[in-house]
Amino acid sequence: MSRSDPSRSVLVTGGNRGIGLCIARAFAEAGDKVAITYRTGEPPAELTELGCLAVKCDITETEQVEQAFKEIEEKQGAVEVLVANAGVTRDQLLLRMSEEDFSSVVDTNLTGTFRVVKRATRAMLRARRGRVVLISSVVAMSGSPGQSNYAASKAGLIGFARSVARELGSRNITCNVITPGFVDTDMTKVLTDEQREAILGQVPLGRYAQPEEVAASVRFLASDEAAYITGAVIPVDGGMGMGH
Template identity: 45%
Template sequence: MMNLTGKKIFVTGGSRGIGAGIVKKLSDLGAQVAFTYSTNEAKAQELLKSLKGDGHLCFQLDISNTEAVENTVAQLYSQWTQVDGVVNNAGITKDQLLLRMKTEDFTQVIQTNLTGAFAVTKAFSKHMLKARKGSFVNISSVIGSTGNAGQTNYAASKGGLESFTKSVALELASRGIRANCIAPGYIKSDMTDALTEDQLKAMTEKIPLQRAGEPSEIASAVAFLLSDEASYITGQTLHVNGGMY
């Protein structure tokens, strides 16, 4: 079993869904975890209290605000002397067909999903370069590879995130810092819970394993890439999608 004891890991968008699954898994494996939430403080505090071990932290953060990102990272380093891993998970969708999509809806998705990851990565890189170690895991999506009607903004942000990650991996490798992506397929969430039986059937028929994934299955892949067992893996995208792509 993987062991993350002694590692300190920062997760954006960690209060619900896949993010909460990642935070729980990392704490279960012995890591100290700091995570961010956007609006629901009560849910974030509930998660914080449920985590195994001590020393976990949570911060309210608008990931699209670069100045707020820098302030949060500075605040974190005032409490932790090191950060071993960063998971860029926070993201949004604003789906619409191209001809109906407002420019602000395209821009906001890019600003949150891609520019947000850039700001977080840049802020932590300064510290990791001095420490000569660290690992970034960026949460992409199968949509970044396949595209999807009604999601030009989301697909662009996730495809961009994967290319960004490859470049970061090349830039930071000489200092012992790794960067990889996890690209989930359809994962059980509040969104999939709201689907009708027919919609769920249509979705699972596209998946060779004939089911949606669990947040814990994404979390296990994230934990692996953050662990020392993945010490020779960088610049990669690991698809976790039940065989659909």
């Protein structure tokens, strides 16, 4: 899993925009073979230029996950590094939140991650090596009004990752979690100036994260230097989540 390897097969779910796109770019620029999944729209031309493989896949559908992995395995080999990034939000206050609002977010963010990790580790177990990185959120531990569904799903990733780390550690497979805070992406650009100021007031470093800063942490956890790190939760949040 080191950079002495000529190239690894990397999969980034939800890699067509935002943090996922930046993570995919970082691995591709380092010389890895990178596949991304996307659910809707078209993948950006940038990925094609970088030589990335874009596979349409809804991670809430087990059969689509299976077909995506088969295509990736045929075109770039078994996945050696999995970054489970795909996720959704359906924010609503608790008393107004429908069961569908809750279950759909959990099915994508938590159960969807279970689906891709289970499928990816099949080959990792045979190879007796692998890296799994899950993208959670600062709200997994701090909570957030109107995001009980999202926070629950992202908190669930931590317990899931630590269980996987204990199960698969003896096979040289690590499983870690990144908890980004507020990141400067298209999703946060739609916030009002008042909302942005309120958020920054909670961040000791006084600024948003850049997607590249999240990507750098992911690449570290996939490197040889992080071979003895597993079951860890790495905050990339400017100090926002301290104490949680």
